[in-house]
Amino acid sequence: MFQRLSRIVPLLFLAGALHSCSEYQKVLKNEDVKAKYDLAQKYYEEGDMKRANRLFEQIAPKYIGKPQGERVMFFFADTYFQRGDYNMAGYQFERFVKSYPKSEKVAEASFYGAKSYFELSPRYSLDQTDTDKALVKLQGFINTYPDSEYFAEANEMAKQLTTKKEHKAYEIAKQYHKLGEFDFTFLNPAISAFDNFVTDYPGYIYREDAMYYRFESATQFALNSFDRLQPERIKEAKADYADLKKQFPETKYEEKANKLLGRLAAEQQNFTQEKETK
Structure with a gap:
């Protein structure tokens, strides 16, 4: 059977x-x-x-x-x-x-349209055109439908995409910084990239790292400058140190930052002594 x-x-x-x-x-x-x-x-x-x-x-x-x-x-x-x-x-x-536009389903359709672009967003190292498009769609949904059942999910997706863009911007700046270790001309673009990053992404997870590496780039830029440019660039680097300590008084980079500050101070003193002997 x-x-x-x-x-x-x-x-x-x-x-x-x-x-x-x-x-x-x-x-x-x-x-x-x-x-x-x-x-x-x-x-x-x-x-x-x-x-x-x-x-x-x-x-x-x-x-x-x-x-x-x-x-x-x-x-x-x-x-x-x-x-x-x-x-x-x-x-x-x-x-x-x-x-x-007057459908009862319009909010749901707007959400899933935005989520479609979210799903198309690639990993941070790739071109972020779809990420930008998704952020625009998600922000439009968030602004238009604050009472929607999908509001919290849309906010979380927007946060993930912003973090992804932040990561990409940080890595681009960091790459300039690394290149600057071998080629002095990359240090100024590194400083600008870190400045833009700090301005564009206030309060995000890489902020402390960006501020430290901006200071490190500025220090190397100052120490490798011509004599006539060095005083002003040392001053700018020390201002970057002050900004780092102001926002992160107990920064994880404190030991490394203090060593760099010491190098700046020593170079500044040498420059002053040389100027006095002339």
């Missing part, structure tokens, strides 16, 4: 699958828009987003201006999102928002 059942069950499953496939192919090829709509909704509810997407794609133009058009367009966009096709999902959710 058990052996008979073990043979019958797979056959029944196969028969059901074949029927479903046959039904899908039949509806896909005919011109009955209502049949396509019903089957697309059935597949959507069952989680078969690939087949649902194909059917919604066929009927979406047919429902423009009709009562069901709003529902079709939202489901159509969501099938792309559920399948992980975030480029198309973002595009279709944007179309939905523009087409149905």
